[in-house]
Amino acid sequence: MKTIIGLEIHCQLTTATKLFCGCSTDYQNDPPNTHVCPVCLGLPGTMPSINRRAVEYALRVAKALHLEVPEVSEFARKNYFYPDLPKGYQITQYDKPLAVNGYFEIEDDGGAERKIRLTRIHLEEDPGRLVHKGGGDRPKYSLVDYNRSGIPLIEIVTEPDLRSPKEARRFINRLRTILEYLGVFDGEREGGLRIDANISIEGSDRVEIKNISSYKGVEKALTFEITRQKNLIRRGLKVVRETRHFQEARGITTSSRGKEEEHDYRYFPEPDLSPLMVHGWLEGIDLPELPTARRDRFMRDYGISLNHARTLTGAIRLADFYERVARELEPVFAATWVADTLLGEVNYRGMDISEVRPEPFIDLIRMVAEGAVTDRSAVDVLRIMLDQCMEGRICEAPSEIITRLNLGKTVGDDYAEIIREVISANPQAVEDLGSGRKEALNFLVGQVMKATRGRADPLELGRLIMDLLKEEGV
């Protein structure tokens, strides 16, 4: 049974002010209803005016994703009653969107590049935020905050070209990366990206899932929905064409039956705004270096592997971080530490790379490169550094941590005693080594490493053990 998925992605643009008024978009840490004015409240007598930068940002995205920009585009009113809209309508675009017919390449489940067609991109204002109170599925009332009302959004609509939840997630991830590279979107901003998905099993009706607000949520919601639809079909029942809501916390979708569905939005051209004729602007828009180009440059200039280059360019902040490190240290060595070690530790803690300061990290890795600390100790130090940073404690310098915990790499002599103990405690391994079994040496090295809490260099230890055994004539 073939799965058919199309997405509508709403993405907040990082302009300084709202789409149609001068209220600041920087409301994340402010009390409710403090970033609103008569325009975004829709008070009588007010007039919206279009933010030039929002149009430029949207065009930047359109150009990067290969969309055509028609001669004329127009704003429209979408009328509906819901408390998230103070005006009774949302200003959006309807039959004359800003851009149409583009595409975007992703890797399919088999790893091959595949084009996902994009139907359109249009500009619209974000509605306000509702907090439902009184618990459960039947809230008693709602609280409304209009700070978000009027934030510029672009809605990107795909053709039904996606074939699996994993593919949808990869699509969202790569889209997010490109939007960040374009400098029009902040992926760390809560609620900055919201997704509606249309999903059907070939031959059945389609269902729209609303209210997906996280990257992981897309895959979860779609996986749940596919299972639900396939089960219906298997039992000989029909999939009903409807709108369903994704309940993030429970990982399920629920039907949103009733009046809400019988929408009649009565779209009409927004009489307070003039049409846009911005086709000619495209030529003047310079696109920054995008992820694929940067990946190729990393391989060319730094000599790192495709895998490392792909990982390191997967988010703009990570790529910037790596380049900062690669300026100071050998780039291949730096790539291993950033892509394999640091990124793993950062993800494990649910942190973002932007929370890590590059300088102390460079200091630490330089000590590894110079042989002052072993790989293993450096990882321990890194973990301590990240934990301190995450807990908002005073961050110790790596050298301080190394001194405090006595993790500096020690010279061989200090270990002679420990090595002797390990040798006498493991006669079988010594015998095996004598009869040419190399893995016995690894075992002995491991025992000494354990006893020294990883401070010793394993290669050096191997040599020391062999020397000592020779001395003792084994």
Place this chain on the structure above:
Amino acid sequence: MVSDKDVEHIAQLADIGITKDDLREFTVQFNAILDYFDILDGVTGEEQGEDSLCNVLREDDGTPSLPQEDVLGNAGSTEDGFIRAPRVM
């Protein structure tokens, strides 16, 4: 032609309760307004030139927002700086 039924539907969408008398009156008025548009449709306005009315834009510069107490001033009910709305889901 707009019928009584159309007006009833629009009233419902607009969340407005209307009486039978209103309905009859509004239907007559709706149709009168739509007749004006028939007249407007007959105007040829080519000479105005559409381009001059395009791309009216503002720069991305901030202007002050209202104090929260003013924003909440018209609200029937508030709570912790939010406007309180009846149950909607």
